[in-house]
Amino acid sequence: MGCTAQDIIAALRAGAGVVAEHRDELIQLDREIGDADHGENMDRGFRAVIAKLDTAGPESPAAALKLAATVLISTVGGASGPLYGTAFLRAASAVGDEPELDANAVAKALQAGMEGVVARGRAEVGDKTMIDALSPAVEAARSAAESGADGPKVLAAAAEAAHQGAQATEPLVARKGRASYLGERSAGHVDPGARSTALLLTAFAEAAGARA
Numbered sequence: 001m002g003c004t005a006q007d008i009i010a011a012l013r014a015g016a017g018v019v020a021e022h023r024d025e026l027i028q029l030d031r032e033i034g035d036a037d038h039g040e041n042m043d044r045g046f047r048a049v050i051a052k053l054d055t056a057g058p059e060s061p062a063a064a065l066k067l068a069a070t071v072l073i074s075t076v077g078g079a080s081g082p083l084y085g086t087a088f089l090r091a092a093s094a095v096g097d098e099p100e101l102d103a104n105a106v107a108k109a110l111q112a113g114m115e116g117v118v119a120r121g122r123a124e125v126g127d128k129t130m131i132d133a134l135s136p137a138v139e140a141a142r143s144a145a146e147s148g149a150d151g152p153k154v155l156a157a158a159a160e161a162a163h164q165g166a167q168a169t170e171p172l173v174a175r176k177g178r179a180s181y182l183g184e185r186s187a188g189h190v191d192p193g194a195r196s197t198a199l200l201l202t203a204f205a206e207a208a209g210a211r212a
Contacts, residue, residue, distance in 0.1 A: 026195065027040060086120045165198070
C-alpha cells in the first residue's frame, strides 16, 4: 500500500502536533545559540499549513507537499521557512504526479528535500545545522528501501537516524547561521533545526505506522 495524498496530509497534521508539543523546547534550544524564535516560527508555520489543508484538498502527494512548502515559505520567519519550504518543494518535484509513493519514492523525496536544504543553506554535515539530522536520515531511508522495507519502515529508519544525528550536534561548534557567531560557545547545545527535523520525521513515521 503506497503513500497517498491523504497519508501526506495525515503526516503533516502529525508534524504540526509534535511541533506544537515541543514549541517551548525548541524556543529554549534556540535561545541558547540563536534568536529564540525557532519554536514560535515553526509552530506558527505548521498551524498555517493545517489551516490551509482545512480549506484545500490536495489530490496528490506532490500537491500536498507543495502546499506545505508554499505556506511555510510565506509564514515562517528566519531561516527555517525558506529551508523547510525548499525541502518540501524539492520533495514534491521529486515525486512528480504519482498518485501513491512506494518506499523508494519516499526515500527519493527525502533525498531531494535534503539536496534542496543544502542548495539553499550551503551547509554540510558537521556544521551544526539541520543537515546533521537530514543526512543520516536520508542514508538510513535509502538503505531501508534498498533492503525491501515498506514506506513506514523507511520513515522509521530515517527518524531514528535523524534523532541520533540531532543529538550528535551537541558537542559541535556551529559553522553556519546565527549560532556560528558564538564560536566555541555554541558547543554544548543541540542545534534547534536538527532537533525540529528529527521531531518532524518521527511524527511522519508514527503517522505512517499508524496507517500501516
